[in-house]
Amino acid sequence: MKKLLTVLVMFCVIFVVGCGSKNTTSGSSSSPAGTTAASASSEAPKGEVxxxxxxxxxxxxxxxxxxxxxxxxxxxxxxxxxxxxxxxxxxxxxxxxxxxxxxxxxxxxxxxxxxxxxxxxxxxxxxxxxxxxxxxxxxxxxxxxxxxxxxxxxxxxxxxxxxxxxxxxxFRDLTNNKREVKSPDDVKGLKIRTLENELHIELWKTLGATPTPMAITELFTALEQKVVDGQENPSGNIKLNKFYEVQKYVTKTGHVYxxxxxxxxxxxxxxxxxxxxxxxxxxxxxxxxxxxxxxxxxxKEAYDFLAQNGMTVTELTPEEKQKFVDALKPVYDKFKPTIGEDLVNKLLEAVK
Structure with missing residues (x-):
């Protein structure tokens, strides 16, 4: 009887170990994307995608x-x-x-x-x-x-x-739901959604706006609920995110590429x-x-679409655009030390 019990116990141990080994192999094949079954290896096993x-x-x-x-x-x-x-x-x-x-x-x-x-x-x-x-x-x-x-x-x-x-x-353009923007003075007092970036926040502060950084995934709702008055994005984003449904004015500022x-x-x-x-x-x-x-x-196609869908599309004259350029010169002075003055000067020379 003891021999029979010993045999049965050994059989159960072998069965459990075998099952555990099978589960480990299965788990490795469903490891996170980009990793391999053998974590120490940088090369994927043959056949693994x-x-x-x-x-x-x-x-x-x-x-x-x-x-x-x-x-x-x-x-x-x-x-x-x-x-x-x-x-x-x-x-x-x-x-x-x-x-x-x-x-x-x-x-x-x-x-x-x-x-x-x-x-x-x-x-x-x-x-x-x-x-x-x-x-x-x-x-x-x-x-x-x-x-x-x-x-x-x-x-x-x-x-x-x-x-x-x-x-x-x-190139990023400005939209808002308050008024047509033709000069830096028209920006003052507007609540503008910006990128989650300190330079962009400073840019709109310099123009007298109230910048509000947030992810673009939250932006439509923020515009709809009037948490912000406007935002700035390339025309393709303005069209495909349907901001024309909650914004009246777009100015082709092209303030940042x-x-x-x-x-x-x-x-x-x-x-x-x-x-x-x-x-x-x-x-x-x-x-x-x-x-x-x-x-x-x-x-190019987006501007026609925005106009056809009720937005007032404003094109700045060279003189009007220069007023924005002049108003934003302090941004360069503030960020030169962080970026590196030599690099900024090198870039300014390159864009000539």
């Missing part, structure tokens, strides 16, 4: 979101399917600041967002949000794709992400093979060129 969750606060049909979709298609093609890209638009995974934090820990693998939010994590990126810096998009492309743009991208790994290049959000870096979680990047990294770089370059062209087209 790495998943890239790309999150953006932009609307589904925005050129930036479509640029991420294009990037994903190219990545999957160039890696022969070893990397699968999933795009989450409309702030499904949070606003820009939340997404950046998620990228730092690796729970989100990539995004594109304006330089304003990025500057919260890498201060020198404020340089690209200095008011009236670029006279046109072509000038911006030359700087961003040149030495200065690449120098700034090289600083991003210290903040937990890798920069692959610059997509385009576009917004580049939108394409960024990847450093934790995810370090788990890729050299071949996968090269494939992602190639896909990034091609998708950036494609997205910029799409954004230019989108921006």
């Amino acid at each position: 790495k998943v890239m969750k790309m999150a953006t606060a932009n609307a589904k049909d925005r050129s930036l979101t479509r640029g991420l979709v294009k990037f994903g298609e190219l990545v999957e093609k160039e890696t022969n399917g070893s990397i699968k890209v999933e795009v989450y638009p409309d702030g499904q995974l949070g606003g820009d600041i939340q997404v950046f934090e998620a990228m730092k820990i690796g729970s989100v693998q990539g995004s594109t967002m304006s330089t304003g939010p990025i500057a919260s994590f890498s201060k020198r990126f404020n340089i690209f949000d200095l008011p009236f810096l670029f006279k046109d998009a072509e000038t911006a492309y030359k700087v961003l794709d040149g030495d200065i743009g690449q120098e700034l991208l090289s600083e991003l790994p210290a903040a937990g992400v890798v920069g692959l290049g610059y997509m385009e959000n576009g 917004n580049a939108s870096p394409l960024i990847i979680s450093n934790k995810f990047w370090e788990q890729l093979s050299d071949q996968e990294k090269e494939a992602i770089k190639k896909a990034a370059a091609e998708s950036i060129t494609w997205q910029r062209a799409e954004n230019q087209k989108e921006s």
